[in-house]
Amino acid sequence: MAIAAWSGLDSMSNMDDALYLQWKTLLEDRTGMILPNERRSFLTTSLGIRMREIGFTDYQLYYEHVLNGCEGAIEWATLVDRLTVHETRFFRHMASVEMLRELVLPQWMSEDEPPGTIQCWSVGCSTGEEPYTLAMVLDHFRETDYCQYYFGITASDISLASLATGRKGVYHSRKLRDVDAVLRGKYFRRVSDTHFEVNEALRKRVCFAQLNVLEMEHVPIGKVHLIICQNMLIYFDRKRRIEILNNLVEHLLPGGVLILGAGEILGWQPPIIEKIEFNDTLAFRRLPSA
Structure with a gap:
């Protein structure tokens, strides 16, 4: 035409x-x-x-x-x-970060056989701030608590342009306003007066992939320890939200954790998961026997 x-x-x-x-x-x-x-x-x-x-x-x-x-x-x-594409930034939801640091990771490390590899999935990752935040939390916890584990993160979104931004890993300084000085110095380098780049070592931990959540049955992602899906479900009606969540739970390992945005779903809890009680968060753990 x-x-x-x-x-x-x-x-x-x-x-x-x-x-x-x-x-x-x-x-x-x-x-x-x-x-x-x-x-x-x-x-x-x-x-x-x-x-x-x-x-x-x-x-x-x-x-x-x-x-x-x-x-x-x-x-x-x-x-x-x-x-x-929606506006996001690093460490956008601190309560979820604190839950990982104070509850989820310590529990995993205290198990008789703590995981040697922690596989994660950031669903609806937008331009990459969420999966890179998770990577910083996992890497910093590993070093400060002297834990021995490898970790990898799959970051998925429907937007090719957003994924390209995530792979590049360059962000305006306003996106880093919630990153403390220690983590900023450790995981970023300044590339201009207004922009910072995620360091190469951290970028290598995150794999960006296009995914339409309507096609979850075709997702080439296996069982993972942690799934983060925040500020995405708000775009869908309740029936679709439940379909998406039920599919995500099937990708969790026993003991794996699903973190959602607070208030994104009410009255949903399949029998194979339990709710994690932590202030200002909405998260579930897949039962070990499931």
Whole structure:
């Protein structure tokens, strides 16, 4: 499809209710994300910005474009980046970090046979701050508590652009505002007046991979000790959240831990897991006998 040049003066077409429902349904079918009506302006604004960039002024024509063959598939991938990426930073939820440091890791290390390898999965990792935070916690705990274990982290997200940022490991200083001076000096190096780079040793511990949570049955990830899935479930309805969580639990080793965002799910607890009691957190442990 030929794209007409946009002069910068042409007005955008209106998005009526039927067209809004069409876009909303496409987003849900392809990503599982539910877009409440109060976020209609977010959708129209995000679409409008992208449409102006590539020369479209009509929402219907752009809709047909993203459904059109390989070119449309490439454009859809770019659009999904715009619609799904959320703001994050290092050590965003300190209560979960403290639970790992004070409860989960000490318990694992006190077992008769503590794990020699700790495998982790960051689900909906966005631009990488969450898995790198986890890597810092695991590495620093290993050194300060004189523990002997290897660790690796799989970080997954639907956004290719976010994954590329994570692999590069370069972040604006505002993303590091909750990183204390010791960890900042140990795991980052300044690359400009405003940006820092995660050191190579830590980057090698994190493997970034694209994953659509609607296709969990095809995930090539085995059993892991720890899964973190925070600030992602809010985009889905309750039925989809439970489907995602049930699949995640199946990837936990006995004794493995699932950490969610506080308040992201209520009334869900399969019989093979138990809730971990720790202030301001929502986490579950897979029962050893499960």
